[in-house]
Amino acid sequence: MDCFCFKGLFVNQPKRPTRRKNGAARIVLLRALERFEEKPESEQEDILIYLSMNWKDLQQDSSIIEALKETRFVTSTDGGLYKPKDLFDPGDALLTSLFSDKFPGERFVSNGWISILRNTGLRTTRDADTVLQCARRIEFLGAESMTKHVGANQVSLEIWSLAETLIDTVLENSALLHDHSFCSVLAKIACVPAEKGFPFRTGKRGVTRVVCSYSDAILLDDWPLAWTVAPILSKAPPDYSWGALQLRSPPPFTTVLNHLQPKASLPRSCFFTLEYATFKVLKYLDTYWGTLSSSDVSKLSKLPFVATANGTMFVTANYFVTHLKINLWPIAHQLPLRYLPFVKILKELGLHDTLSISCAKMFLSKLRHNVLSPNELHAVIELLNFICDEIGLHKSDRSNWESELVVPDTDCRLARPNLCLYIDPFGSRYVKYIDSSKLRLVHHDVSERLCLAFSIRKLSDVVVEELDCVGDLQTLEEIGSISLPDIRLKLLSRSFQVAVSSVVSSFSSITSGFKSPDFPTLERSLDSIAEKLQFVQFIYTRFWLLPKSLDVTCASMDSIIPEWEHASSHRGLYYVDRSNTCMLIAEPPSYVSVLDLVAIVVSHVLGSPVLLPIASLFHCPQDSETELVDILKLSSGEREMDRGTVSLGRDIFPQDAMKVQLNPLRPFYKGEIVAWQSENGEKLKYGKITEDVRPSTGQALYRLCLETSPQKTETIISSHVFWFGDFSMACKSSTYTHAIKELEHGLVPANEFVQAVDEMLSAAGINMDMDKQRLHQNTLYLQEQLNESQAALVLEQVKLEIARKEVYTAEVGLLCRICMTNEIDITIVPCGHVLCHQCSSDVSRCPFCRVQFSTTIRILRS
Incomplete structure (x- = not known):
C-alpha cells in the first residue's frame, strides 16, 4: 500500500501540491526509505528517481536528510549498497590517490547526485576520521615502499607528495588542530613529510625523504640539536597544537645526546654551519644544565661535539685550553671566542685553563696508536719542548x-x-x-x-763496531807512497800538534755538542794515535746491538766499488775501537787518499763529530802547519740542517705524500701545515696557513695566503693546496712506489678528483648525478691510460731511433775507409789494416801506416 501510494505521489503530482499533500509525501518517502536495501530493484529505482527530481524541495526537510544518512541507498564501485557516510567523495584528489574502492558508483558521480551525497554525509578530507584514515594509509604505503625496494633508504616522491598534501589539508583546517583527541591520535601516525640528513647540504645530496610521526620529528629551527637522528619537518604546525601533537621544541635531552654521538661521516662544505650548530648545542646545554645528572655530564664529556679549527673537526671539550700560547693543532686547541659564554659548562666537561705537564701528557696519550700526520708531528714536538721547559x-x-x-x-x-x-x-x-x-x-x-x-x-752507546776475523789482519808498513813511520813522526811533531789544536778550537765553536780538549789532552791523544795506529791490507767489521749482542750488520752484496765486490760482511777503510786502543787504516782504492783516512781517525779520537780538514797538514813541510791553517781559513764552516725536518718550501717526504687529500672547498686553520704546488705537475712542497680562511657561499674556488718559505708569503688558489688527512694505502711495492710518485706531484686518484669537482659544481648550484660522476671518473681513468700509452709509445720511438742509429753506425763501419763505397773484405799482412778488394789491388803499401805488404787475407762474414 505504501509503495503504491508513493508511486501515485510520484506519478500524479499536481503542479502546485498543497501543504497537506507535501506532508503526506514526506511521510510516504520516509517509510519508503526504511529497509531500502531489501526492496525490489524497481521500487529502489522509483525512490531514487523521486529523490533526484525533487531534491530541491526535499533538502529543506531535516528529517529526510537524517533518514538518507542512515539509509543504504548508494551503489558503490564494487556493486554493494552503502550509506553516504561509508563512501569517499570522488571529487577529493587526495582520497582518490590513496584509495581505490569505497567510492560511489557511476550513476552517483553526476553533479546532481554528488550534491545529494555530500549533503547526506559523503566523506571528505574535512572530516577528522577521514583524515586519520588517510594518515594511516600513508603510513602503510611508506613502510611498504621502504621494504619492497631492497636498499631503499627513503620513500618514493609520490608518497612523500601525498603526505605533503595531507598535512597541508590539516594545517588549512584549524578546527582539526583545535581538536585535542584528533591531534593525540595523529601525533603517533607516521604520515608527516620530513627530511633526514644535514638540512643545508648543497643540492640536497645525502638528504633523504621520509614520513614520520610528529612525536618523532623536530622543527627546522632545532636542526643543530638532532639532525643526525631525527627527521626535520618541512612545515611546522601552529605552536598552540604542539602539545597535543607531542611535538617538542627543543627536543628532549636523550635525543640531543644520541645526536652528539660520533658519526662515521660529517657533511663537507658546511663548516661554518657546523660551528653554528655547536654554539646552539652549548646554548641548549646552558639552559638545561641544572637538570642534568652526573651521569649525563660524564657522557657529554666523552663526546666530540665541539667544532673547532675553523669548523674542520669535532673534538671533546678536554681538547681545549682557555689560554694556549703555542700552536698545538690538531691535538689541542685555543678556545674559540664564540664559546666564551659557555666556559663554565666546558670546564665541567674537561676544558683546561692553561697548558700543564699533566695536560700535555693527556694530549700525547690520545695519539699513542696513530701514525702522526705532519701537523700532529709538529704539535707533538711543541708539546715535548713545553714539557722539557717546564721540567x-x-x-x-x-x-x-x-x-x-x-x-x-x-x-x-x-x-x-x-x-x-x-x-x-x-x-x-x-x-x-x-x-x-x-x-x-x-x-x-x-x-x-x-x-x-x-x-x-x-x-753509538748501544751499537758497537767490532773487527771480524781479527786473526786475518795483514799489517803493512806503507800504503802506496805514504809511510807509517812518517805519519807517526808528524803526529808527534810539536808544530803539527799546535796546528791541530787551532783547527779543533775553531770547529768546536761552531759545532754543538763538541767541546775542544785542552792542549795537554790533545797532545796525549795524538801521541796515543802515533803509538797505536797501524796500516793493514783489509778490514772487515760487524755491528752488534748491546746488551744482547745481536748482529745488526747490513752488508751489501752488490758493492759498486769494483775492488769490494762479493763481500760477505761489512768492509771498511778504517777502524777505531770504543776504548781508542786499536786504530787501523786499510789499503784503500787508488782514488782514495790515505791521508784523508788518517784525518778521519784523528778526528774520531779527538771526539770531533765532523771531519777535521787536516789531511794537507801531513804533506806540508815541518813547522809550516800553523801558517797553512791560516791560509786555508779552516775556522769557517756551517752545520748542515738535519734531514727529515719539515721545513717550509722543501719537497714533501714520501711518507707524507700518501696522506695528501684534495678538497678545494675545505677551510683552513691558521698555523696548519699543508702541501702546495705553484703549477700542475710540479712536486708538492710544505707550506703554512697564515690566517683562518674559508670559501664564500656559492664560491667554487678561492685564494688563500700561504707561507711558502720562511718569511715569504704568496697567494695560492685553493685547487693547488692539499691538506694532510689520516688514511693509508695498502698495495704492492711497485704500485705503492708509483702511487707515492704521483702523490708527490699532486696527482690525486680519479675518484677523489671527481668528488672535488662534484663539490665545486654543487657549490655553484650545479648537481651531477651518479651516472655523470661515474662517466667522469671513467673518462679520467681512460685519460690516464691514454697518457701512459702515449708515454710508452714515445719511449718505444726513442728506442727505435737509437736502434736505427746503431744500424747506421754499423753499416758505416763496414765501409772501406779509402773509397767509402765498397764493404771491407781484405786484411793487409802484417799491419792488419782492412780495406776493400778493389782498393787493395791498386796499392802496394798500406794507405794507413805506409807499411810495404806482401800478401793479403780475405775476410769472410757468415
Missing part, C-alpha cells in the same frame, strides 16, 4: 711524568723514550751499515736537547 723550570720529580712520556719515532708513531735511540754525531756513521728494522730510532725532529732531557740513549 727544567720547576725541577719536577721525574717519576711524576717519565712513565707516561712518549716520543715520535722515524715511522711517526709514539713510543716510550727508553725504547728509542737517537742518532748522535758518532752513531750517524753507522746508520747506513746496520739493519734499522731491528732498532727503533727517534724522529729527526726530536732535538738532541730533548733526547738528553728524556734520557733517550745514543745510537
Whole structure:
C-alpha cells in the first residue's frame, strides 16, 4: 500500500501540491526509505528517481536528510549498497590517490547526485576520521615502499607528495588542530613529510625523504640539536597544537645526546654551519644544565661535539685550553671566542685553563696508536719542548711524568723514550751499515736537547763496531807512497800538534755538542794515535746491538766499488775501537787518499763529530802547519740542517705524500701545515696557513695566503693546496712506489678528483648525478691510460731511433775507409789494416801506416 501510494505521489503530482499533500509525501518517502536495501530493484529505482527530481524541495526537510544518512541507498564501485557516510567523495584528489574502492558508483558521480551525497554525509578530507584514515594509509604505503625496494633508504616522491598534501589539508583546517583527541591520535601516525640528513647540504645530496610521526620529528629551527637522528619537518604546525601533537621544541635531552654521538661521516662544505650548530648545542646545554645528572655530564664529556679549527673537526671539550700560547693543532686547541659564554659548562666537561705537564701528557696519550700526520708531528714536538721547559723550570720529580712520556719515532708513531735511540754525531756513521728494522730510532725532529732531557740513549752507546776475523789482519808498513813511520813522526811533531789544536778550537765553536780538549789532552791523544795506529791490507767489521749482542750488520752484496765486490760482511777503510786502543787504516782504492783516512781517525779520537780538514797538514813541510791553517781559513764552516725536518718550501717526504687529500672547498686553520704546488705537475712542497680562511657561499674556488718559505708569503688558489688527512694505502711495492710518485706531484686518484669537482659544481648550484660522476671518473681513468700509452709509445720511438742509429753506425763501419763505397773484405799482412778488394789491388803499401805488404787475407762474414 505504501509503495503504491508513493508511486501515485510520484506519478500524479499536481503542479502546485498543497501543504497537506507535501506532508503526506514526506511521510510516504520516509517509510519508503526504511529497509531500502531489501526492496525490489524497481521500487529502489522509483525512490531514487523521486529523490533526484525533487531534491530541491526535499533538502529543506531535516528529517529526510537524517533518514538518507542512515539509509543504504548508494551503489558503490564494487556493486554493494552503502550509506553516504561509508563512501569517499570522488571529487577529493587526495582520497582518490590513496584509495581505490569505497567510492560511489557511476550513476552517483553526476553533479546532481554528488550534491545529494555530500549533503547526506559523503566523506571528505574535512572530516577528522577521514583524515586519520588517510594518515594511516600513508603510513602503510611508506613502510611498504621502504621494504619492497631492497636498499631503499627513503620513500618514493609520490608518497612523500601525498603526505605533503595531507598535512597541508590539516594545517588549512584549524578546527582539526583545535581538536585535542584528533591531534593525540595523529601525533603517533607516521604520515608527516620530513627530511633526514644535514638540512643545508648543497643540492640536497645525502638528504633523504621520509614520513614520520610528529612525536618523532623536530622543527627546522632545532636542526643543530638532532639532525643526525631525527627527521626535520618541512612545515611546522601552529605552536598552540604542539602539545597535543607531542611535538617538542627543543627536543628532549636523550635525543640531543644520541645526536652528539660520533658519526662515521660529517657533511663537507658546511663548516661554518657546523660551528653554528655547536654554539646552539652549548646554548641548549646552558639552559638545561641544572637538570642534568652526573651521569649525563660524564657522557657529554666523552663526546666530540665541539667544532673547532675553523669548523674542520669535532673534538671533546678536554681538547681545549682557555689560554694556549703555542700552536698545538690538531691535538689541542685555543678556545674559540664564540664559546666564551659557555666556559663554565666546558670546564665541567674537561676544558683546561692553561697548558700543564699533566695536560700535555693527556694530549700525547690520545695519539699513542696513530701514525702522526705532519701537523700532529709538529704539535707533538711543541708539546715535548713545553714539557722539557717546564721540567727544567720547576725541577719536577721525574717519576711524576717519565712513565707516561712518549716520543715520535722515524715511522711517526709514539713510543716510550727508553725504547728509542737517537742518532748522535758518532752513531750517524753507522746508520747506513746496520739493519734499522731491528732498532727503533727517534724522529729527526726530536732535538738532541730533548733526547738528553728524556734520557733517550745514543745510537753509538748501544751499537758497537767490532773487527771480524781479527786473526786475518795483514799489517803493512806503507800504503802506496805514504809511510807509517812518517805519519807517526808528524803526529808527534810539536808544530803539527799546535796546528791541530787551532783547527779543533775553531770547529768546536761552531759545532754543538763538541767541546775542544785542552792542549795537554790533545797532545796525549795524538801521541796515543802515533803509538797505536797501524796500516793493514783489509778490514772487515760487524755491528752488534748491546746488551744482547745481536748482529745488526747490513752488508751489501752488490758493492759498486769494483775492488769490494762479493763481500760477505761489512768492509771498511778504517777502524777505531770504543776504548781508542786499536786504530787501523786499510789499503784503500787508488782514488782514495790515505791521508784523508788518517784525518778521519784523528778526528774520531779527538771526539770531533765532523771531519777535521787536516789531511794537507801531513804533506806540508815541518813547522809550516800553523801558517797553512791560516791560509786555508779552516775556522769557517756551517752545520748542515738535519734531514727529515719539515721545513717550509722543501719537497714533501714520501711518507707524507700518501696522506695528501684534495678538497678545494675545505677551510683552513691558521698555523696548519699543508702541501702546495705553484703549477700542475710540479712536486708538492710544505707550506703554512697564515690566517683562518674559508670559501664564500656559492664560491667554487678561492685564494688563500700561504707561507711558502720562511718569511715569504704568496697567494695560492685553493685547487693547488692539499691538506694532510689520516688514511693509508695498502698495495704492492711497485704500485705503492708509483702511487707515492704521483702523490708527490699532486696527482690525486680519479675518484677523489671527481668528488672535488662534484663539490665545486654543487657549490655553484650545479648537481651531477651518479651516472655523470661515474662517466667522469671513467673518462679520467681512460685519460690516464691514454697518457701512459702515449708515454710508452714515445719511449718505444726513442728506442727505435737509437736502434736505427746503431744500424747506421754499423753499416758505416763496414765501409772501406779509402773509397767509402765498397764493404771491407781484405786484411793487409802484417799491419792488419782492412780495406776493400778493389782498393787493395791498386796499392802496394798500406794507405794507413805506409807499411810495404806482401800478401793479403780475405775476410769472410757468415
